Amino acid sequence: MxxxxxxxxxxxxxxxxxxxxxxxxVLSLVVVVLCIFYFVNNxxxxxxxxxxxxxxxxxxETAGFGVSQALIPYDDTSSTFLDVFIVGILNTMLVGVIxxxxxxIIGLMVGIGRLSSNYLIAKLSLVYIETFRNIPILLQILxxxxxxxxxxxxxxxSISYFDSIFINNRGLIVPxxxxxxxxSFILIAFVLACVSVVFLSKWxxxxxxxxxxxxxxxxxxxxxxxxxxxxxxxxxxxxxxxEYPALKGFNFKGGITIIPELLALIFALSIYTATxxxxxxxxxxxxxxxxxxxxxxxxxxxxxxxxxxxVLPQALRVIIPPVINQYLNLVKNSSLATAIGYxxxxxxxxxxxxxxxxxxxxIILMTMAVYLVFSIVISMLLNWVNARMEIKGR
Amino acid sequence: xxxxxxxxxxxxxxxxxGLVFWLRENLFSTIPNTLLTLLGIYFIYTTxxxxxxxxxxxxxxxxxxxxxxxxxxxxxxxxxxxxxxxYGFYPEALHWRPNLVAIISIIFVFFIPRLSSxxxxxxxxxxxxxxxxxxxxxxxxxxxxGTEKWGxxxxxxxxxxxxxxxxxxxxxxxxxGRQSDNMPIVKTLCVGFIEFIRGVPLITILxxxxxxxxxxxxxxxxxxxxxxxLIGITLFQAAYIAEVIRGGLQAIPKGQYEASESLxxxxxxxxxxxxxxxxxxxxxxxxxxxxxSLFKDTTLVLIxxxxxxxxxxxxxxxxxxxxxxEIEGYxxxxxxxxxxxxxxxxxxxxxxxxxxxxx
Numbered sequence: 074m075x076x077x078x079x080x081x082x083x084x085x086x087x088x089x090x091x092x093x094x095x096x097x098x099v100l101s102l103v104v105v106v107l108c109i110f111y112f113v114n115n116x117x118x119x120x121x122x123x124x125x126x127x128x129x130x131x132x133x134e135t136a137g138f139g140v141s142q143a144l145i146p147y148d149d150t151s152s153t154f155l156d157v158f159i160v161g162i163l164n165t166m167l168v169g170v171i172x173x174x175x176x177x178i179i180g181l182m183v184g185i186g187r188l189s190s191n192y193l194i195a196k197l198s199l200v201y202i203e204t205f206r207n208i209p210i211l212l213q214i215l216x217x218x219x220x221x222x223x224x225x226x227x228x229x230x231s232i233s234y235f236d237s238i239f240i241n242n243r244g245l246i247v248p249x250x251x252x253x254x255x256x257s258f259i260l261i262a263f264v265l266a267c268v269s270v271v272f273l274s275k276w277x278x279x280x281x282x283x284x285x286x287x288x289x290x291x292x293x294x295x296x297x298x299x300x301x302x303x304x305x306x307x308x309x310x311x312x313x314x315x316e317y318p319a320l321k322g323f324n325f326k327g328g329i330t331i332i333p334e335l336l337a338l339i340f341a342l343s344i345y346t347a348t349x350x351x352x353x354x355x356x357x358x359x360x361x362x363x364x365x366x367x368x369x370x371x372x373x374x375x376x377x378x379x380x381x382x383x384v385l386p387q388a389l390r391v392i393i394p395p396v397i398n399q400y401l402n403l404v405k406n407s408s409l410a411t412a413i414g415y416x417x418x419x420x421x422x423x424x425x426x427x428x429x430x431x432x433x434x435x436i437i438l439m440t441m442a443v444y445l446v447f448s449i450v451i452s453m454l455l456n457w458v459n460a461r462m463e464i465k466g467r
Numbered sequence: 468x469x470x471x472x473x474x475x476x477x478x479x480x481x482x483x484x485g486l487v488f489w490l491r492e493n494l495f496s497t498i499p500n501t502l503l504t505l506l507g508i509y510f511i512y513t514t515x516x517x518x519x520x521x522x523x524x525x526x527x528x529x530x531x532x533x534x535x536x537x538x539x540x541x542x543x544x545x546x547x548x549x550x551x552x553x554y555g556f557y558p559e560a561l562h563w564r565p566n567l568v569a570i571i572s573i574i575f576v577f578f579i580p581r582l583s584s585x586x587x588x589x590x591x592x593x594x595x596x597x598x599x600x601x602x603x604x605x606x607x608x609x610x611x612x613g614t615e616k617w618g619x620x621x622x623x624x625x626x627x628x629x630x631x632x633x634x635x636x637x638x639x640x641x642x643x644g645r646q647s648d649n650m651p652i653v654k655t656l657c658v659g660f661i662e663f664i665r666g667v668p669l670i671t672i673l674x675x676x677x678x679x680x681x682x683x684x685x686x687x688x689x690x691x692x693x694x695x696x697l698i699g700i701t702l703f704q705a706a707y708i709a710e711v712i713r714g715g716l717q718a719i720p721k722g723q724y725e726a727s728e729s730l731x732x733x734x735x736x737x738x739x740x741x742x743x744x745x746x747x748x749x750x751x752x753x754x755x756x757x758x759x760s761l762f763k764d765t766t767l768v769l770i771x772x773x774x775x776x777x778x779x780x781x782x783x784x785x786x787x788x789x790x791x792x793e794i795e796g797y798x799x800x801x802x803x804x805x806x807x808x809x810x811x812x813x814x815x816x817x818x819x820x821x822x823x824x825x826x
Contacts (some may be wrong), residue, residue, distance in 0.1 A: 090734075100651040105656060112683040119682045167658045191500050192493035193507040207808035208801050212777055216797050351532035382699035384691070408668040412770055423674050433678040441675070 095357045116434065121134040125346075131430045132158070138425060140416045142332055154426055161418035162443055168338055168417060169447075175343035177396070177404060180350025198351065206348035211409050213345055218337035218413040231255050237317050243324060245331040250314035255312035259302045266301040270294040334415035338407065346403045350396050357392030358384065390462045394455060401451045405444060418443050522798075544792040545799045548783040552799070553776050562608065564602045565621050572597065572628075596632070614693040621802065622693075626775065630700040631758055637701070638708025643738065645709065646716050657709070664706035669764055673699045677771045684803015689814045696768050704761050711753040715746035748822055755815035759808050776800055779808035 120127060132155040139149045144163040147156055186198035205213070223242065224234065231241040239246040277288035306313065318328030361384050371378040411420040418440055425434045494504040525539025528546070545552070554562055574596050582588050603625070605611035617625070644650075644657035664672065676699030681690055690698075719742055727737030747754075769778035780796035783789065 078553040095651045098650050101656065102652050116682045118685070122686075146607050189503070190493070190496065191503050191507075194503050197507055197510070203809065204805070206805065206813070207759075207805045208762075209804055210768040210779070212797065212801060212804065215777070215780075216801070220794050220797060339527060377721070405668040408670045409767070409770075411670065419668070419670060419674075423671065427678070437671060437675050437679055441671050444671065445663070445666045 079435045103240065108213065112302060120434075121460045126432055127432065127435070131432060131435075133235050134430075136426070136429070138429070140421065141414075142335065142416055154430065155422050157426055158418075158439065161292050161416065161421035162413070164421075165404065165407055165417040165443070168335065168342065168407040168410070168415070169400075171339050172342040172403050172407065173400050175339065176346040176350055176399070179343060180396075181354055182351075183347060184351035184354025184358070187351060188358055202351055205344055206352075208345075210341060210345045210406050211412060213341040214409055214413060217340045218333065221340075222333045222337055228320060231320070231325075237315075237328075239325060239328075242333065242420035243330065244333045245336060246318045246325050246328065247331070248317050248330045249329045251314050251316055253312040253314070255309040259313070262305040263298070265304040267326055270297055272311065273297075305401060317377065334416070335412050337413060338410050338415050342403050342406055345406070346399050349399045349402075353392050353395040353399070354388075356395075357388040357390075360391045361387045390464075393458055397451060397455045401448055404451070405449050408444075482640050487632070488635075505765035533690075539750075540795050540798065541792060542795060544783075544789060544795045548789070548796075551619060551783050552776055552779050553619045553778065555622065556616040557612060557618070558610075558616070561612060564609070568599045568602050571595070571602075594666050614691050617693065619779050620776045622768075622773065623762075623765050623775045626697065626700060626768060626773075627758075627762045627772055629697050630704045630761050630765070632707050633697070633701040634704035639712055639743070641705060641709035642712035642716060647712055655820070661662045661709050664703055669700075669703050670765055670770060673767060673771050675699065678703075692771070695771060696771060696773055700761070700768075702765075704757070707760075708754065709758050711750050712746060714753065715748075715750035716742065718749050719745055751822065752819045753813050755811060755818070759811050762807060762811070763804065776803065 096393075133153055135150070136152055136157045137149055140147055140157070140160055142164060143160045144160060144167065145156070147160055183198045183201055186194045187202070189195045189198070204267050225240060225242040228239075228241045228243055231239040232248075233239045237248050273294065274290055277290045280286060280288060316327045318325045318330075365383055365387065366379060369383040375382070408416055408419040410417045411424055414420060422436055423440045425431060430436065495501045504551075521539050521704045523539075527541045527543055530543060550559060550562070554565060557565065575591070579588060579591055582591075598658065601607055601609065603612070603621075604614070641661060645661065647654055651749070671825050673696060676695045677692065680695055680698065684690070722739070723741060723745065727741040730737075732740065765775055766777045769777050774782060777800055780800055782792060784793050784796060
């Protein structure tokens with residue numbers, strides 16, 4: 074490393090930083106390529122020796138095992154390993170979406186609670202954060218699954234709400250909506266309502282810019298989005314009904330069953346991730362200089378206007394990037410479902426499928442690829458948000 | 468001549484100081500605030516007393532499990548299985564060896580940094596892992612204990628410690644590689660590695676290490692299950708450490724780099740003497756944060772079949788004479804993790820304050 078004691082070479086080949094960079098890079102590239110060559114060579118040898126088939130043809134074979142939850146039609150006698158792969162991805166996404174929504178809600182509440190002027194609420198929020206972020210997420214998942222949910226009563230002694238929602242050790246059973254003809258109109262009405270809200274908000278902002286008059290945008294938008302589909306629902310003769318679960322024999326028939334594995338995973342992931350989101354929210358709000366709020370107050374703005382137009386826009390710039398990273402962490406942590414057997418991508422593919430097919434390399438690379446795609450999509454989202462929120466100088 | 472006699476100052480009204488004032492200001496200032504307070508009190512009332520009853524007042528601490536009929540926690544399970552929670556299946560007669568390692572580690576962490584002699588520091592840093600390894604595994608006259616017998620908290624700490632120590636130099640090199648703008652190939656390799664590792668969950672890397680890694684080597688080379696897990700965890704942690712250190716490197720003003728160049732220092736001299744000490748100092752809080760996540764992540768080794776302290780809960784529970792004691796097991800392990808992680812995070816706050824140089 075230390076060249077100062079070497080006599081200077083006449084050519085100066087090693088003394089020029091440029092040459093040294095080139096030589097070093099070539100060397101490291103050669104080492105990496107040699108390593109890869111060595112690994113791949115051994116890999117083919119080993120695979121051949123152990124008689125493992127290679128390639129992705131196994132994806133077309135019939136899987137032949139049951140899956141406890143599938144969002145697409147799945148049948149253990151005819152579905153292929155490709156179907157298993159898709160079921161796994163969809164189940165991961167399901168956990169991700171529900172977990173993200175719940176974690177955001179809890180995190181936002183606790184983060185604001187942490188800054189509350191109410192001493193008790195602030196301390197309770199602090200205790201919540203310090204408790205749950207210092208316990209490994211896997212331990213939390215196992216605790217929910219093996220202790221809390223396992224202690225629920227059997228289907229016959231289910232805890233029930235309004236005779237339509239049941240909780241027991243087989244999971245949470247809720248009514249299944251049935252869409253009859255005409256229900257598509259409700260969806261159309263909902264989409265139209267959303268589109269009209271977009272136009273309305275553009276108009277309201279423009280009018281505010283021109284005249285300074287405020288338009289009660291949130292209330293009106295909410296009314297439109299709720300009222301329009303509801304109106305269509307009654308006009309078309311209530312085309313959506315529900316199939317209620319009922320106890321038949323030893324278990325419930327009808328309705329949608331949310332399996333305990335999913336419940337445990339969702340509880341654990343959202344409670345754990347919410348602690349990080351709460352800290353991000355707190356940091357974001359604290360990052361807004363108090364002078365901003367004081368200045369707004371001295372202008373005579375109302376409290377909610379200060380929050381919406383002065384504090385939040387500045388806080389969100391700090392809050393959103395770490396929160397999006399936490400979303401990615403939540404999706405990656407959902408892989409721990411394999412410890413309790415919830416059928417997401419790692420359980421189904423790196424677990425069951427690997428055991429049946431034995432093609433470790435293909436299967437693990439495919440699983441990793443799924444997560445890489447998730448993280449690329451999420452980081453693209455992050456970059457897009459960052460670019461939009463950037464303070465635009467003149 | 469009227470003499471003005473000063474009157475005694477009246478005490479402040481009770482509404483602007485003291486307990487009543489504090490309560491009114493902090494708990495009952497507005498109606499929503501009062502409602503929140505009542506809600507909070509109700510929440511505490513419904514959770515804390517039953518929890519305390521379960522954990523302490525109704526709990527059983529001694530006796531045999533047949534005598535236990537009470538509602539509370541049956542800590543006798545933990546007391547009975549304590550050795551397994553700590554050492555796994557490490558032979559009981561040899562427990563002094565991991566204990567000795569723990570003592571050596573404490574001495575190492577607290578006393579070595581205070582030594583003035585660089586030489587002794589360096590030698591002890593080289594000797595420390597070797598001594599620990601020989602003590603735990605055996606050899607040189609000591610009875611050999613295979614890694615399949617290592618377990619419990621001992622294994623958890625060992626995995627975390629190896630992960631932290633081994634990933635540190637790799638992480639620094641990766642961070643420097645990522646920052647080296649004049650070496651595009653090296654930079655691409657580093658970025659590729661870091662982003663790949665950070666994009667996938669640790670569990671897939673552990674699967675990779677335990678299932679695919681043996682296929683990469685020719686027949687003569689056998690990897691122990693624990694070693695494979697350690698390799699996976701080290702690579703994983705290195706990618707995260709690299710990003711933390713990169714943050715520190717980016718925070719160093721450009722003038723520092725230029726100054727080190729103008730002194731005629733080579734790249735490595737400048738890095739080791741000027742840039743890295745500053746960058747690492749800035750990164751300490753984030754490094755501790757990443758150590759805490761690693762410590763929590765060590766629980767994942769149970770999925771590839773190693774018996775860390777969390778795995779011991781299921782394992783000790785499968786003993787047919789001790790069925791149905793998971794709750795106590797989970798709560799005990801939770802407390803251990805919580806104490807470790809919480810003290811690490813408090814420690815990082817102390818360091819942050821100690822090294823805080825801006826005023």
